[in-house]
Amino acid sequence: MMFKSAISALTIAAFASLVGAQNSTTAQKIGYTGTLSNLDGGLGGTIQVVDATTLQISSYTLKDASAPALYWWGTTDGVLKNGFRISNTQVTSAATSNMLTIKLDSGKTTADFSTVGLWCERLNANFGQATLKASDGTSTTSGPASATTTAKSAAPIVASSYLTIFGTFIAAAVFATQMA
Secondary structure (H helix, E strand, O other): OHHHHHHHHHHHHHHHHHHHHHHHHHHOOOOOEEEOOOOOOOOEEEEEEEEOOEEEEEEEEOOOOOOOOEEEEEEOOOOHHHOEEOOOOOEOOOOOOOEEEEEOOOOOOHHHOOEEEEEEOOOOEEEEEEEOEOOOOOOOOOOOOOOOOOOHHHHHHHHHHHHHHHHHHHHHHHHHHHHO
């Protein structure tokens, strides 16, 4: 009887892990990219989601950062002024390299927004923004990956997670039945 209970508990745990793993990895938009519009200050570049709390901009340009209170913001409706600060690091200087890493340190993760941009909080001015999309052009969520992985190439990683959980479940079930 105890072994049947153990098998039931393992089954529930395995399926809960599968659902939880899928939900947590898809919500973060790992590998999503977007091209920054140039509305002010010579802003430009391509933003990529590295992980839940890191964005990276390649081909980064910002010619003028003289506006007061420039911060990276995110929004869910595509309108930056309706959004929120995603990084507490104030942008105070023009670009000095073609790569910029943005740490999301304001309590938000990449799951909390679909558009990111540079916003002047004092002047209520949008310097430019990018809508984050999967490599196939959709704005739905993707799977886990590294900084250079796209949503399509993340699928094997998710499948590997499922196989690991499934293998663990099978091994536990075999062990339990041998002990009975």
